[in-house]
Amino acid sequence: MKHRKLYSVISVFILLAAFLSxxxxxxxxxxxxxxxxxxxxxxxxxxxxxxxxxxxxxxxNKESGTSANKYIVRKGNGKTLTEVRDDLDAHxxxxxxxxxxxxxxxxxxxxxxxxxxxxxxxxxxEGYRKKGLTVITKEDPEELYxxxxxxxxxxxxxxxxxxxxxxxxxKSFLRTTIRLIENLSAExxxxxxxxxxFHDKELAVIGYSVISGSDVVGLxxxxxxxxxxxxxxxxxxxxxxxxxxxxxxxxxxxxxKKRIKPxxxxxxxxxxxxxxxxxxxxYGDKKTPYNLNKAALDEISETLAATLEQEISDAVKRxxxxxxxxxxxxxxxxxxxxPVEFERMDWGKEFPQVGASVDVKVKLxxxxxxxxxxxxxK
Amino acid sequence: MRGGSLTNSITNRQMFFIIYFTLTTxxxxxxxxxxxxxxxxxxxxxxxxxxxLFGGVAVIITKLNNMYQGKVLFDYSSEIIGKFPARLIAxxxxxxxxxxxxxxxxxxxxxxxxxxxxxxxxxxxxxxxxMLFGYVAYKGITNVARMFEIAGVLFLIVTVGxxxxxxSQGMLxxxxxxxxxxxxxxxxxxxxxxxxxxxxxxxLFVIPFTSKNKNAPRAAFFTLLFIGLFYVLLVESTVxxxxxxxxxxxxxxxxxxxxxxxxxxxxxxxxxxxTFGLTSLFAGVIFVNTVAVELACxxxxxxxxxxxxxxxxxxxxxxCLFAMDKTDIREEFEALSPLLVLISVILIPTLLFIxxxxxxxxxx
Numbered sequence: 001m002k003h004r005k006l007y008s009v010i011s012v013f014i015l016l017a018a019f020l021s022x023x024x025x026x027x028x029x030x031x032x033x034x035x036x037x038x039x040x041x042x043x044x045x046x047x048x049x050x051x052x053x054x055x056x057x058x059x060x061n062k063e064s065g066t067s068a069n070k071y072i073v074r075k076g077n078g079k080t081l082t083e084v085r086d087d088l089d090a091h092x093x094x095x096x097x098x099x100x101x102x103x104x105x106x107x108x109x110x111x112x113x114x115x116x117x118x119x120x121x122x123x124x125x126e127g128y129r130k131k132g133l134t135v136i137t138k139e140d141p142e143e144l145y146x147x148x149x150x151x152x153x154x155x156x157x158x159x160x161x162x163x164x165x166x167x168x169x170x171k172s173f174l175r176t177t178i179r180l181i182e183n184l185s186a187e188x189x190x191x192x193x194x195x196x197x198f199h200d201k202e203l204a205v206i207g208y209s210v211i212s213g214s215d216v217v218g219l220x221x222x223x224x225x226x227x228x229x230x231x232x233x234x235x236x237x238x239x240x241x242x243x244x245x246x247x248x249x250x251x252x253x254x255x256x257k258k259r260i261k262p263x264x265x266x267x268x269x270x271x272x273x274x275x276x277x278x279x280x281x282x283y284g285d286k287k288t289p290y291n292l293n294k295a296a297l298d299e300i301s302e303t304l305a306a307t308l309e310q311e312i313s314d315a316v317k318r319x320x321x322x323x324x325x326x327x328x329x330x331x332x333x334x335x336x337x338x339p340v341e342f343e344r345m346d347w348g349k350e351f352p353q354v355g356a357s358v359d360v361k362v363k364l365x366x367x368x369x370x371x372x373x374x375x376x377x378k
Numbered sequence: 379m380r381g382g383s384l385t386n387s388i389t390n391r392q393m394f395f396i397i398y399f400t401l402t403t404x405x406x407x408x409x410x411x412x413x414x415x416x417x418x419x420x421x422x423x424x425x426x427x428x429x430x431l432f433g434g435v436a437v438i439i440t441k442l443n444n445m446y447q448g449k450v451l452f453d454y455s456s457e458i459i460g461k462f463p464a465r466l467i468a469x470x471x472x473x474x475x476x477x478x479x480x481x482x483x484x485x486x487x488x489x490x491x492x493x494x495x496x497x498x499x500x501x502x503x504x505x506x507x508x509m510l511f512g513y514v515a516y517k518g519i520t521n522v523a524r525m526f527e528i529a530g531v532l533f534l535i536v537t538v539g540x541x542x543x544x545x546s547q548g549m550l551x552x553x554x555x556x557x558x559x560x561x562x563x564x565x566x567x568x569x570x571x572x573x574x575x576x577x578x579x580x581x582l583f584v585i586p587f588t589s590k591n592k593n594a595p596r597a598a599f600f601t602l603l604f605i606g607l608f609y610v611l612l613v614e615s616t617v618x619x620x621x622x623x624x625x626x627x628x629x630x631x632x633x634x635x636x637x638x639x640x641x642x643x644x645x646x647x648x649x650x651x652x653t654f655g656l657t658s659l660f661a662g663v664i665f666v667n668t669v670a671v672e673l674a675c676x677x678x679x680x681x682x683x684x685x686x687x688x689x690x691x692x693x694x695x696x697x698c699l700f701a702m703d704k705t706d707i708r709e710e711f712e713a714l715s716p717l718l719v720l721i722s723v724i725l726i727p728t729l730l731f732i733x734x735x736x737x738x739x740x741x742x
Contacts, residue, residue, distance in 0.1 A: 007513060123627060130637050178638055182552075182621030332551045339558040 030056055032097040037156030039141040042110040047084050048077045050141040052155055071154055073145050081117060098127040103156035104134045104177060108216055111136050116214040119181050134177045135159050136195045136209040147203055158203060163194050166205055170237025172229060188347040189213055190326040212325035227315030231328050244300050247284040254278045262334045264341060270355035271330055279304055279364045301364040308360040316356045326351040387588045390597040392523035395530035397601045400578035403662025407630045409575055409609060410616035414625040417568035419553055420561040422610045424568040429606025432576045435723055436598035438731045443587040444594060445734060451583035452676040458734045467726060468673060474722050475670040479694060480701050481711045482663045483507060493652050504698050512691040515668040516684055519585055522668050529657045536654040541615040543639045548618025573716040575609060580722045581665060584672045
């Protein structure tokens with residue numbers, strides 16, 4: 001009985017102490033600077049950072065909640081990344097909270113010089129949110145901030161939203177920063193990073209920066225990237241306009257199944273790309289009826305399949321010739337099938353010579369409720 | 379208090395959770411890193427091979443316990459090899475459990491400090507922890523085993539659920555090919571690295587078996603196979619989401635992998651996991667402490683149990699304070715663990731089992 005009392009007292013003490021220690025270690029959100037975006041630029045031999053910080057005090061004060069001061073941008077510079085951090089720390093009045101950063105934005109000039117170093121730093125820093133995205137830009141960082149803040153939003157959130165929406169609509173792909181770092185850490189590195197910029201004064205993905213090794217070797221413009229997206233996006237979906245009998249038909253094409261198989265015979269590497277697509281004929285640009293019978297639909301399917309095959313072949317050739325960079329991740333596909341051979345070869349030298357055959361099958365259907373058949377309403 | 383051996387009895391299901399918690403405590407968080415840097419994408423092979431090997435050891439220990447039902451190592455080893463060598467072995471295990479307890483206490487404090495209580499002094503956390511663990515150890519093995527049944531199910535569901543989410547969001551090519559001949563040269567180092575994840579089986583020596591544990595050898599073997607599969611799941615899901623190079627780069631790769639998982643409701647998946655993952659670490663420390671107390675009680679049967687608990691607590695606290703200043707305690711423990719596992723988990727049980735069998739045959 002005596003002991004039970006003693007242990008009860010000890011238990012209560014432990015519980016109280018545990019709760020008290022929790023209070024002691026707590027940190028009020030208002031006592032931290034919540035970073036939402038960071039942009040790095042490299043100009044005149046110096047690294048410039050532009051840090052976007054959420055202005056929480058504005059949120060507390062309803063009367064002063066204007067868009068312009070919802071975010072504060074702090075900029076500074078240094079010769080090295082450590083100098084940049086020192087400069088930043090020297091100007092902070094509260095500790096910095098980095099887990100709120102949604103997107104890392106690098107200007108092309110910064111990416112050319114410091115991409116690898118910064119991303120390794122990002123990996124080593126526990127404070128960063130590892131799910132964040134990385135994009136590249138050719139624009140002036142201050143213009144990017146100005147554009148986003150005019151829309152009353154964070155630049156990082158805006159960039160993330162644009163890239164995620166494209167991915168969800170099947171027109172692009174999504175890669176977290178940690179996945180980029182994995183590619184950068186591998187023996188062979190070929191990456192595509194979305195490049196954002198102004199399109200009709202609005203922020204958009206204007207293309208994809210090609211990273212070979214640790215350098216930016218070029219830009220694949222978004223309008224020319226359809227074939228590449230068929231290879232890279234998880235659920236690629238695009239609209240095509242196919243002419244047939246003086247009518248242009250709008251057709252939605254989705255990838256149903258994608259198989260890329262490598263072969264390695266007598267020192268020659270080849271890839272067989274097979275794709276099964278589902279196409280849905282939406283509408284034409286002329287008045288109905290279109291009188292489309294099965295033969296007509298088959299012909300449209302073949303035209304579409306040929307177009308897709310050509311686009312995908314061109315995408316592979318462009319990666320091999322224009323950029324000499326395997327951002328299509330054929331290296332991973334080959335490594336999985338031929339791990340020993342892959343370890344022995346220099347993929348950077350092999351990739352421009354690899355062969356690729358493309359075979360696309362399209363299954364075309366028409367939308368219900370519209371008259372595309374021979375005189376009969378569906 | 380309940381000093382009798384039979385009051386410490388457990389069921390086979392409780393044994394499953396005791397083995398599961400004690401083994402997984404050691405290195406759930408850094409196992410993917412250790413395996414990836416030694417055996418690469420072929421890690422599952424040494425993991426499963428080790429689980430079969432240690433499954434065999436678990437069978438030996440449980441068979442020994444079944445041969446001497448109602449008794450523990452301290453009692454039956456005197457019958458097998460004589461009183462003095464038996465005392466030496468018991469003393470050796472006592473020291474091993476104390477060393478493991480120090481390591482786990484410091485590891486627990488490290489996790490608490492890094493994720494929950496950055497400003498709380500370590501010695502305060504240590505003091506509170508040791509008091510709590512001492513109280514649980516005072517309650518005896520049966521009560522601890524009952525607690526493990528509940529906590530174990532929760533921990534298992536959360537960890538396997540998160541691993542499933544990681545697999546669904548990871549990339550299959552990161553873990554392929556499943557076998558690469560060039561990675562076999564790292565298997566020896568991988569087996570060394572697996573010493574810690576499979577250490578702890580020797581806690582079974584302090585649990586007296588009863589007629590309830592007739593099928594314990596089979597249950598123990600399948601428990602080890604299950605743990606092997608659990609480890610494979612941890613490693614593969616981490617590599618799938620992080621990639622092999624990132625897995626090697628991060629010290630606590632499993633936690634880093636969890637941070638990347640997107641769940642519908644939970645934004646801080648790492649904190650969500652740690653809330654349950656800490657139960658594993660707590661459970662491991664609690665059980666090793668309990669085992670040390672049980673052994674100590676055997677050495678001094680006339681001293682009351684709560685006095686033993688207090689003395690062990692004070693010793694542990696002082697040793698932990700000394701170890702706290704050593705920055706490389708983790709590396710030192712990991713370097714020493716293959717030897718400890720070889721002696722404590724493989725050599726001593728096997729030798730005792732062989733001698734016991736030979737003696738029984740002679741008697742017949």
